[in-house]
Structure formats: structure tokens, C-alpha cells
Amino acid sequence: MKRPASIVLADASPLIALGIVGGLAWTHALFGKVTLTATVQGEVVPGSDRPGAREIAAAIRRGWLKIIQEQWAEPAFAELDEGEASTLRAAIHLRRPCLILMDEKAGRAVARELGFAVTGTAGIILAAKRRRLIPAVRPVFEQLLEKEFRLSGELIRAVLGEAGEK
Numbered sequence: 001m002k003r004p005a006s007i008v009l010a011d012a013s014p015l016i017a018l019g020i021v022g023g024l025a026w027t028h029a030l031f032g033k034v035t036l037t038a039t040v041q042g043e044v045v046p047g048s049d050r051p052g053a054r055e056i057a058a059a060i061r062r063g064w065l066k067i068i069q070e071q072w073a074e075p076a077f078a079e080l081d082e083g084e085a086s087t088l089r090a091a092i093h094l095r096r097p098c099l100i101l102m103d104e105k106a107g108r109a110v111a112r113e114l115g116f117a118v119t120g121t122a123g124i125i126l127a128a129k130r131r132r133l134i135p136a137v138r139p140v141f142e143q144l145l146e147k148e149f150r151l152s153g154e155l156i157r158a159v160l161g162e163a164g165e166k
Contacts, residue, residue, distance in 0.1 A: 006097040012043040013103040019052020039086035
């Protein structure tokens with residue numbers, strides 16, 4: 001029997017961050033199509049004045065981001081926000097190998113407990129450098145910090161070290 005294709009599911013935070021820095025093309029180069037739930041789409045609100053919203057809307061028009069309309073009520077994941085919960089429910093119900101793009105620590109922990117691979121904004125930026133989609137990670141982090149996107153200093157230092165940009 002043929003193995004089901006894998007899927008990349010994104011929560012709002014990495015999409016917003018990558019929209020801010022013009023990095024949604026990196027996700028397309030790295031993963032092909034990225035899928036998000038209608039709930040996450042509502043959080044990123046293409047067409048609003050939220051950071052990265054115009055870029056996210058353009059990525060949807062280009063077909064880089066795909067919206068799934070199916071919604072599942074279970075499991076509830078009461079400890080998570082609704083975007084994270086909807087992403088994890090989609091991963092469970094789609095019954096395919098999934099990579100989940102998520103920044104929030106609690107959501108990432110649940111995703112790993114469920115057996116899913118997880119990466120976030122910093123991991124995508126590092127992957128973009130490794131694939132030579134960008135020349136350096138430091139300017140991307142600086143741009144995010146200028147826009148008040150929260151990343152821990154410890155995480156930034158770790159990624160800079162892995163990227164050889166100490």
C-alpha cells in the first residue's frame with residue numbers, strides 16, 4: 001500500500017513572522033505547500049493591518065498557503081489557544097505524517113507528545129540559511145526584533161551559533 005503524503009501544518013506565529021521579513025517564499029522553497037486551518041487563517045487575518053497580513057494574503061493567492069475548511073472539535077486541548085489547538089486537531093485527523101510549524105512552547109510540547117515533528121520561526125530561518133535561500137540569519141532576527149516579534153535571546157544565540165554567525 002502507498003504511504004500517505006506528508007503535510008506541513010502552520011500555526012499563526014511562524015506565518016506572521018515570516019510575513020514580516022518576506023520569508024513566506026522560504027517556506028514554499030523548503031516545504032512546498034503549507035496548510036493552515038480556517039481558524040489560523042482567521043488569526044492572521046489577511047487583508048487586515050496586522051503585521052505580515054498582506055504577505056500572507058499574497059502567499060494564499062499564489063497557492064503557497066492552503067486553507068483547510070474542515071474543523072474538528074476533539075481533542076479539546078484546553079491549555080492551548082484555538083489556533084494551536086486547531087492545527088493539532090488537523091494533524092491528528094488528517095492521518096498523515098505531519099510537520100508542524102509552531103512557536104509557542106506549550107503547543108510544541110503537545111505536538112511532540114503526539115509524535116509530530118515540530119519546528120518554528122527560528123528553525124525555518126536556519127533552514128533557509130542552510131539551503132542558501134538567505135545569506136545570513138542575523139539580519140532576519142534583527143528585523144523581527146525591530147518589529148517587536150518576540151524571540152528569546154537564548155534561542156537567537158543558539159541559532160546564530162548553529163549558523164556560524166556568533
